Amino acid sequence: MPRLVRLHVNGQVHEVFTPPHRTLLELLREDLGLTGTKHGCELGECGACTVLVDGRPILACLALAVEVEGAEILTVEGLGRPGNLHPLQEAFMEVGALQCGYCTPGFLLSAKALLDQNPAPSRQEIHEALSGNLCRCTGYLRIVQAVERAAVKAR
Template identity: 60%
Template sequence: MKEIATFMVNEKHYELAIEPHMLLVEVLRDELGLTGTKHSCGIGSCGACTVLIDGRPVLSCLTLALTVRGKDITTIEGLAQGTTLHPIQKAFVEHGAIQCGYCTPGMILSAKALLDKNLNPTDKEVKHALSGNLCRCTGYVKIIDAVLAAAEAMSKEAHP
């Protein structure tokens, strides 16, 4: 039995009729066409499906969509302003932190959750914040570089 629910995704309201068993990742990808959120392991082990709910990183492959109605959902599509990239996206691009790119949206959102709280993270803090996101291409080295560079850029932006 479908239920009508309102979702707030990337600051826009969507009224959708969805089945109670539908996962957030399905609603985002299949109902809203926001395919930047990736499905990869299906058991919450890889972090590719990470989105932000009220600023906190959440695994959308383990989240029933109805449980997050009305909450503030941010997907990778919500970060750039037009063609202007968010500083974390810009840093990932410039530091070669993206190879196949399939884990990238989840990585960037996990990084955003960290940097929104802490603009001066240590290496260790970055690693811990991204420890739920698996990447098979990069060896994580340039991802760490990118997050630290983004922190610096955002910090300068916040305190010019």
């Protein structure tokens, strides 16, 4: 039976009437129109749908919307906007850490979770934090550089 869920997304409260089996990914993209969160598999394999729930990266395709009721959810739309970008977004642009851009929102949020916990991560810690996100374009090197650059900038 559908039920009403209250979700805190990017600082705004949304009330959505939804069946309990609806995933957070479906709800974000289809009910709230937040299409910045991508899907690459809907099986928890690619990391493209990574969002932050109370600061922790989760795969929105594996979470039910009802499970995250009341938590603070951050998607790429809430990370920064044109003219007021997050340092990670700036760094991704500057070092060329994106090509097709499809995996980029997921990487940005995994990286944000890392830097929020650990403002000066080692390269190995960056690798660990990003190892659940797949990218087929860049070869990852510039993504890692971008995270390092953003970490330096934020300090």
